[in-house]
Every structure is written in C-alpha cells, then in structure tokens.
Amino acid sequence: MVRLITHNLLACHVKGCTSNNFPLALKDVQIELQEAEFNPEFVTNILPRLEWSALADAARQVGDTSLPAEQPEMMDDDLLRNLHHVLLEIHIVEGAMVCPNCKHIYPISNGIPNMLLAEHEIG
Amino acid sequence: MSRPELQAPPEFYYGDTEAKKYTTNTRNQQIQADMTYRALELLNIPSSQPVFLLDIGCGSGLSGEILDEEGYVWAGVDIAPSMLQVALEREVDGDLFLQDIGQGFGFRPGSFDGAISISVLQWLLNAETSHPTSSPPYRLNRFFTTLYSALRNPSRAVFQFYPSSDDQIQLITSIAQKAGFGGGVVVDYPNSKKAKKVFLCLFVGSGGGQQLPKGLEGEEDDHVRFERRREKEKRRDRTGKRKGVKDKAWILKKKELYRQRGKEGVPRDSKYTGRKRKSIF
Numbered sequence A: 001m002v003r004l005i006t007h008n009l010l011a012c013h014v015k016g017c018t019s020n021n022f023p024l025a026l027k028d029v030q031i032e033l034q035e036a037e038f039n040p041e042f043v044t045n046i047l048p049r050l051e052w053s054a055l056a057d058a059a060r061q062v063g064d065t066s067l068p069a070e071q072p073e074m075m076d077d078d079l080l081r082n083l084h085h086v087l088l089e090i091h092i093v094e095g096a097m098v099c100p101n102c103k104h105i106y107p108i109s110n111g112i113p114n115m116l117l118a119e120h121e122i123g
Numbered sequence B: 001m002s003r004p005e006l007q008a009p010p011e012f013y014y015g016d017t018e019a020k021k022y023t024t025n026t027r028n029q030q031i032q033a034d035m036t037y038r039a040l041e042l043l044n045i046p047s048s049q050p051v052f053l054l055d056i057g058c059g060s061g062l063s064g065e066i067l068d069e070e071g072y073v074w075a076g077v078d079i080a081p082s083m084l085q086v087a088l089e090r091e092v093d094g095d096l097f098l099q100d101i102g103q104g105f106g107f108r109p110g111s112f113d114g115a116i117s118i119s120v121l122q123w124l125l126n127a128e129t130s131h132p133t134s135s136p137p138y139r140l141n142r143f144f145t146t147l148y149s150a151l152r153n154p155s156r157a158v159f160q161f162y163p164s165s166d167d168q169i170q171l172i173t174s175i176a177q178k179a180g181f182g183g184g185v186v187v188d189y190p191n192s193k194k195a196k197k198v199f200l201c202l203f204v205g206s207g208g209g210q211q212l213p214k215g216l217e218g219e220e221d222d223h224v225r226f227e228r229r230r231e232k233e234k235r236r237d238r239t240g241k242r243k244g245v246k247d248k249a250w251i252l253k254k255k256e257l258y259r260q261r262g263k264e265g266v267p268r269d270s271k272y273t274g275r276k277r278k279s280i281f
C-alpha cells in the first residue's frame, strides 16, 4: 500500500534524475480506504516535512478535496483530522507513479510499488 | 548448510516456499521479535514522540508486526516479492515497497524519524553480477548515502545483522561513516555462542544522545525473554489497541461524498474496498 504520507516523501531515484523529480505523478490509481487511529501529535510532527501543495494535489486526484491548495497559517482540529485522513487512511493499491522529469514508471500492483531500477538507471 | 546469503540472491532464496516457512516458524518469529524489540530500545525514541519509521528489509513483516504493536507508523522495503506477499497476507499496517536497498532510496531529505533493519545487512556483502554497480562497496555506499539523507537530524538507524568476519564489520562501518553517520557496533552477549547478537547503531547528528549504548552482558536466558514477550502480548489483548476497521458502508459513503463534491476520477470501488483485516496474533 502507498499512503499519501509516503507518496509525499518519495522522489525519483533514477541515476542523474535529481531535479524536478518530485512529486511522482499518480496514474490510473485505485485506492482503498482504511481507518487509522487519529493522533494529532503525529500529524503535527510530520507536517514540517510535507510538501503541502503536492499533498493537496495528490488528495484531489484521488477524490479528496478537504485540503486547501495553500497551507493555512493556522491548524485547527478539523484540518488536522482532514490531514490525518489524507495522510494515513487513503491507500493506493493499483496504478503507477511516474517521474515528472525522467518519466520512469514505478508500477503499483496489488498494493506494492515496484521501485527496482534497471542496471543503467542505478545511481 | 552455509548461510542463506551465500546460497542464492535474496529474491530467489526467499521464494514462496521459504517465505512461508520463514514466517510461520514460531522459533524464528520469537527470535526476530526479540531482536526487533532490542533494536527499538537502541533506537531510543522517547515514548511520547509519534514517529515515522523505515523498516529496511522488512520481509514478511515479522519486524513490522512489532512496529504495529508498538504503535509506530512505518514504511518497509524488501527485494523479495514472495516475502512482501506474505506481509500483505498478514496485513501489516506499514506501506510496502519492492526495492533493492543496494540501489539506494529516493526518499526526500529528513523523511524518517529513524530506521530499523533486522537480519538484512549481510545480504549486501555478496556481489550478484560483475557490473560495477553490483560490487558490495558500491552498493553499501549508495545505500548508506541515500539512507543518511532520508533520515532526520538527529535520529538513529539500528541494524541487527550477521557479519561473518571482523573485516565485514570494518567495511560496513567505514562506508557508513563516509556517508556521514556516527555511532558504531553494539554486541549483545559477546561471550555466548548462541545468544550473541551484533547491532550496528548509526547516528545522524547527535543521534539524540551522544553515547553509544552498551551491549547486554552475560548469558541470555531465552525463557525469561519469551516470558516478557508473552506478557506484552497479553497486555495488548487487554488494551485492545489494534485499530478498528471502518466498514464498507463508511468507505462508500466517503467516496460518494467525494463524488458529490464534483470531483472526477474518484477511484472506482476496487476489490480491496473495505476488505476485512484479520488480527495477526
């Protein structure tokens, strides 16, 4: 499973692909929703390392519009809950992630993304 | 029989049959669980701190199940599809990636609050092809460099592994140091042939505490340790901490809501929608 928290932390790792290699574009994805325990401290702790607009975009692509396009200055409880849902309860189970720069395709099948590189792609 | 890592590449060694055997063997489950608990202890994360961890070589999820149990959010990577398949079937909570750690990670800087790796590192010491990118030092360097950047400062990465010589330990630690890590090797029960365990304890920055932890001494008493683990499982049953699963109706309602908000491309309801998750123990 790829939760959006992990998608938001993942860039392309193909040799020489070091700029414009994030976020990986979601392609033909299917999602599964699974409840996770809400822990506001976790969400707060993870927030500074997220790319907000990439997260809001990814969420919108899978049908969740609960996050504003720009990161609000203030986090209230509702927003933390929405973030929690987006980060931890939406799981990508099928589809692909495509590098915006080198176009490498990381296919996701049966919940598991294939991150293996061919020999010439190893950095 | 020689060690597994000398017999075949990991993705072949851990094929369907071995993956099942490995995972269902209760003695093995206990050993992996004990080492995972010890690695978490060495990771030294304050109990109040909610963190995101990486399980390197997560396999079929024996280490990951302990992370779930302890309430950690995590992602795991492994090179063996059959092991990951078993992890899926056991319904661990972590995200699973098919990945060769010797090819390095693409995680953005500071993604994880820590990493553990149980019984994996020795696999990186064998070359599989003659291509330059498949020499052990090359792969170790790529691995440690990209791991270092994926970790927050300060944080730790703890590896239990099976070195077959001091030279191997030397090779691994020197490459880790070059990648920026501090820390070193912690040996538990160094004088016991059976219970001896080697942990590589790597620090990013101060590692959240300067001192390298001390290895455990004396003879390990298996019985006591397993007793402790059983206690732990009982406690867990009592608090019933495992996350509940929202039913299919809840999920469909949520998707319906997305659709009403006028969003196109709401994923169609897959066969996974709201599938039941069985508890692991």
Ligand SMILES: C[S@@+](CC[C@H](N)C(=O)[O-])C[C@H]1O[C@@H](n2cnc3c(N)ncnc32)[C@H](O)[C@@H]1O
Pocket (backbone or CB within 6 Å): B010, B011, B014, B032, B056, B057, B058, B059, B060, B061, B062, B063, B077, B078, B079, B080, B083, B099, B100, B101, B102, B117, B118, B119, B120, B123, B124
């Ligand atoms: C002994 S198992 C340990 C699995 C799990 N950590 C546990 O405690 O049960 C070793 C695992 O390392 C994985 N492994 C070996 N080489 C690897 C590599 N280059 N990249 C990712 N995983 C690897 C194997 O596929 C296998 O699942």
Ligand SMILES: [Zn+2]
Pocket (backbone or CB within 6 Å): A012, A013, A014, A017, A021, A099, A100, A101, A102, A103, A104
């Ligand atoms: Zn790329």
